[in-house]
Amino acid sequence: MTDTMASVTKSLHGVLRPSVMISVAAVLAAALLGVALIFAMGVSVLDAVAAFVDGTIGTPYAVAASINRSIAFALVGIGFVIGNRANLVNVGGEGQIAMGGIAATAVALYGHVAGLPAGLPFLIPLLAAAIAGLLWASVAGVLKIKAGTNEVISTLLLSFIAVWFLYWCVQSPELLRKPMTSSATLPESLEIPDPTKLPLLTGDYSFPLHIGLPVTVIIAIIAAIVLAKTVFGLQLRAVGFNPIAASRAGISYSRMVLVSLAAAGALGGLAGGFMLLGDQYVLKDGFSSGYGFDGLVAGLLARGSVMGVIAAALLFGFLRSGGINMEMVAGVPTALVMVIQGLIVVTLAGAAFFIGGRRT
Amino acid sequence: MTLDLLAVFIGSSLRLAVPLLLAGTGELVSERAGVLNMSIEGMMLTGAFAAAVGAWATGSPLLGLLICVIAVFPVALLQAVLSNTLRANQIVTGIGINILVLGATTLAYREIFGARSREQIPGLSKWSPPLLGDIPIFGEAVFHQVWLLYAGLAIIVLTALVLRYTSIGIVIHAAGAEPRAVDKSGVSVPWVRYLGVIFAGFMSALAGAFLSIGDIHTFTEGMTRGAGYLAIAGVIFGKWTVGGTVLACLLFGAATALQFQLPTLGIDVPNALLIMLPYLLALLAVGGLAGRQTAPRALGVPYLRR
Numbered sequence: 186m187t188d189t190m191a192s193v194t195k196s197l198h199g200v201l202r203p204s205v206m207i208s209v210a211a212v213l214a215a216a217l218l219g220v221a222l223i224f225a226m227g228v229s230v231l232d233a234v235a236a237f238v239d240g241t242i243g244t245p246y247a248v249a250a251s252i253n254r255s256i257a258f259a260l261v262g263i264g265f266v267i268g269n270r271a272n273l274v275n276v277g278g279e280g281q282i283a284m285g286g287i288a289a290t291a292v293a294l295y296g297h298v299a300g301l302p303a304g305l306p307f308l309i310p311l312l313a314a315a316i317a318g319l320l321w322a323s324v325a326g327v328l329k330i331k332a333g334t335n336e337v338i339s340t341l342l343l344s345f346i347a348v349w350f351l352y353w354c355v356q357s358p359e360l361l362r363k364p365m366t367s368s369a370t371l372p373e374s375l376e377i378p379d380p381t382k383l384p385l386l387t388g389d390y391s392f393p394l395h396i397g398l399p400v401t402v403i404i405a406i407i408a409a410i411v412l413a414k415t416v417f418g419l420q421l422r423a424v425g426f427n428p429i430a431a432s433r434a435g436i437s438y439s440r441m442v443l444v445s446l447a448a449a450g451a452l453g454g455l456a457g458g459f460m461l462l463g464d465q466y467v468l469k470d471g472f473s474s475g476y477g478f479d480g481l482v483a484g485l486l487a488r489g490s491v492m493g494v495i496a497a498a499l500l501f502g503f504l505r506s507g508g509i510n511m512e513m514v515a516g517v518p519t520a521l522v523m524v525i526q527g528l529i530v531v532t533l534a535g536a537a538f539f540i541g542g543r544r545t
Numbered sequence: 546m547t548l549d550l551l552a553v554f555i556g557s558s559l560r561l562a563v564p565l566l567l568a569g570t571g572e573l574v575s576e577r578a579g580v581l582n583m584s585i586e587g588m589m590l591t592g593a594f595a596a597a598v599g600a601w602a603t604g605s606p607l608l609g610l611l612i613c614v615i616a617v618f619p620v621a622l623l624q625a626v627l628s629n630t631l632r633a634n635q636i637v638t639g640i641g642i643n644i645l646v647l648g649a650t651t652l653a654y655r656e657i658f659g660a661r662s663r664e665q666i667p668g669l670s671k672w673s674p675p676l677l678g679d680i681p682i683f684g685e686a687v688f689h690q691v692w693l694l695y696a697g698l699a700i701i702v703l704t705a706l707v708l709r710y711t712s713i714g715i716v717i718h719a720a721g722a723e724p725r726a727v728d729k730s731g732v733s734v735p736w737v738r739y740l741g742v743i744f745a746g747f748m749s750a751l752a753g754a755f756l757s758i759g760d761i762h763t764f765t766e767g768m769t770r771g772a773g774y775l776a777i778a779g780v781i782f783g784k785w786t787v788g789g790t791v792l793a794c795l796l797f798g799a800a801t802a803l804q805f806q807l808p809t810l811g812i813d814v815p816n817a818l819l820i821m822l823p824y825l826l827a828l829l830a831v832g833g834l835a836g837r838q839t840a841p842r843a844l845g846v847p848y849l850r851r
Binding site: 274328331332334337338339342346353482518522526527529530531534535537 | 631633636647651656771817820824827832
């Protein structure tokens with residue numbers, strides 16, 4: 186009995202940690218400012234909030250769509266946390282998603298996978314997506330260990346390059362653009378064949394949760410265990426705290442940088458694969474629009490905890506869905522969601538000072 | 546390539562390089578003082594927006610420029626407070642500010658202009674320097690430019706001179722390399738760094754104004770499209786010297802100009818490849834073309850007095 190009491194008190198302490206409280210306070214304050222902005226724009230706050238709620242939990246479809254968004258944010262966010270353990274800041278989620286989406290489309294459309302048995306039609310494109318993301322992030326890793334290039338600037342530049350590469354792919358018939366039958370043919374790929382689409386958990390399109398959800402939950406659990414309980418997790422942390430001391434202890438800095446960035450990239454690529462195979466089915470320009478940055482913010486907000494990433498990813502998934510509906514129904518631009526996110530990041534970065542200067 | 550086309554190419558390279566040159570020089574000073582300012586992207590966007598709105602509302606591009614500088618100041622101050630006084634992670638704060646500004650300017654743009662988007666906005670006038678402007682072919686295509694370009698070049702030269710020959714330059718350099726020595730000599734390190742960030746804000750404001758009311762006479766959502774990050778890459782490529790940064794930014798400008806130039810020469814290169822060229826070049830530049838990097842030793846590390 187006392188044991189249960191003790192563990193309850195302990196977990197309560199975990200939830201009520203100052204850093205968690207400050208995160209919650211920052212989110213609430215930013216949301217409040219969002220409401221104030223809606224008011225200032227002269228839009229009925231009630232209408233806007235009603236549209237927001239309708240877009241998040243109004244229908245089973247809205248719930249599933251929000252969760253599917255959260256999956257992509259969570260994967261990118263977990264990748265960010267892994268890199269951040271080694272004191273790396275991977276801001277290239279956007280490009281890693283784009284490369285994953287491109288690879289998944291290419292393999293699903295032209296890889297002759299549709300006729301394969303037993304899940305292979307979608308598993309192979311997913312694998313291709315993860316590998317594409319992995320390779321893309323590895324460029325930043327190699328530059329970091331060979332030339333000492335700051336990974337922030339390299340992953341950012343890689344994102345711009347990937348996003349324009351995506352544009353190139355959907356603009357050129359010799360790459361992924363669908364055959365031009367008329368001048369009105371849209372700059373996008375063909376729709377991927379049915380067998381390559383991710384199976385839905387319920388099999389029902391009115392509640393389109395796909396298998397990305399259980400996969401992401403498993404990845405999150407594995408990542409949390411690896412980071413907290415394994416030698417590898419400890420080595421990452423050691424490199425993050427003090428690369429010189431870590432290398433004296435026999436831990437290779439280069440290996441840790443490469444592996445953690447590659448893992449983050451693979452998760453980003455997988456996120457792109459899930460978005461394409463589970464949700465969008467057609468590759469278009471702007472495919473990754475802002476998903477990488479939302480994932481990054483989720484990672485930042487989580488302050489190193491995988492559970493925190495999941496919470497933040499869910500928050501942003503629903504926030505984005507609600508924001509989109511708010512734009513369509515109440516005429517409030519989705520840019521409002523960006524304002525809220527930016528405020529959260531800035532507030533938390535500044536607040537770190539007041540809770541003992543923990544690294545974000 | 547005919548002489549005419551060459552002249553147009555040089556002229557547009559210069560014009561497209563100006564925002565990078567201005568922001569890059571500001572960033573250089575801030576980094577020399579020890580603050581990595583990812584937020585120059587957001588400051589440029591704020592500047593572009595404020596200049597456009599200011600010029601549109603007052604009808605005077607000059608007032609637009611003034612409003613732009615005033616509007617960017619709080620953004621720069623926010624970055625300075627976060628990275629000096631609150632000793633926050635400079636990369637995280639920079640990215641947070643950029644997201645915030647992208648959202649806020651998009652929101653405000655839709656509120657103010659709404660359906661009247663893409664409206665022409667009064668822009669800064671052009672000017673030709675005497676003599677240079679009279680050179681046949683080149684005079685018109687290369688030297689007939691928005692006056693802010695010449696003002697900007699003058700500020701860059703002045704910055705180079707101050708950094709190299711004055712005690713202010715030495716203090717800025719020391720704040721990024723040996724902050725403790727600066728502190729011991731009785732000069733406040735945070736104070737120097739505040740000024741560095743605010744200077745970067747001022748230069749980014751001019752860069753943003755050049756984009757909107759100098760170049761295309763309108764504002765579009767997220768119009769900086771990573772120009773701030775290119776400017777940071779330029780500083781790294783230029784090995785934290787004014788001359789190097791200027792050359793790097795000119796190179797990125799020329800790479801951007803190619804996307805308008807090659808099609809007129811009948812060379813068929815995918816448009817997307819040309820658009821990504823400056824970013825690709827920047828990546829190669831920061832990834833080793835420049836050799837081992839020699840960043841200021843205390844770059845990105847908030848100063849804590851012991």
